[in-house]
Amino acid sequence: MEETNPWITVESQQIYENNWIKLTEHQVINPSGGPGIYGEVHFKNYAIGVLPLDDDLNTWLVGQYRFPLKAYSWEIPEGGGSFDLPPVAGAKRELLEETGLVATEWMEIQRMHLSNSVSDELAIIYIARGLTMGIAEPEETEQLVLRKVHFDEAYEMVINGTITDSMSVAALLKTKLLILEGKL
Missing domain, CATH: 2.20.25 (N-terminal domain of TfIIb)
Incomplete structure (x- = not known):
């Protein structure tokens, strides 16, 4: 073909x-x-996802009610990034907004189309390291719960179906592979 x-x-x-x-x-x-x-x-924007990881392999998940799903969802920090800026700029903004975290190291780990049968949405996912805690600045439309968990617990939430958000699933599975391959 x-x-x-x-x-x-x-x-x-x-x-x-x-x-x-x-x-x-x-x-x-x-x-x-x-x-x-x-x-x-x-x-009209990139979909941006960030998996923050500290030196002990703890991460932060964001919990929120997702209107289209009519359900609560646990996810990595996510949001939109302007086409007018480098995608990592959107990632930095989303991480700070949703968690209060600031990172000194950024590694792009995945680009993916989220629903390519009906949309052109491109997701870009990062791992953020070198973390320091600041103050979260969520948007007025966000009622977020922040949860710090070890990476293994977040990974298990994917395996047992608790985390179903596509960018979160991709980020956690890709990161598990990077850990197993000794690349992280």
Whole structure:
């Protein structure tokens, strides 16, 4: 198979837009030659995730109620990063906002598309080291609970299904591999 676009866009219409996303509906000819529609969500920022790790391999998880899921979620510190700034700038801001932590060492460990069948959202995940505690500055829309746990406990929360957030799962699994490979 060739790595070319088999879709033909006949017409596109913007359905909705706000400060974070834009929703477009495309009238298409699908790869089999039939007519169809395709909804596309365009994100206006990077998705940024940060796994803070201290020298004893403790990390900090953020707990919050996630409106779309109608459920509480334990996650690594996460948020949006402006396309106008280097992604690590957004990571530094999110870590401080959600945890109060400031890091001196930053290592990008993963880039991933979060839901590539309907969106173009790109996630960039970092490990933050060299941590010092400051004061958290959560946004007004965030009611956060901060929990310090050993990395092994956070990893176990992925294995037992307590942590289901995709960036958190990816960050914790990738970090476990880096630890096992002696790269961290």
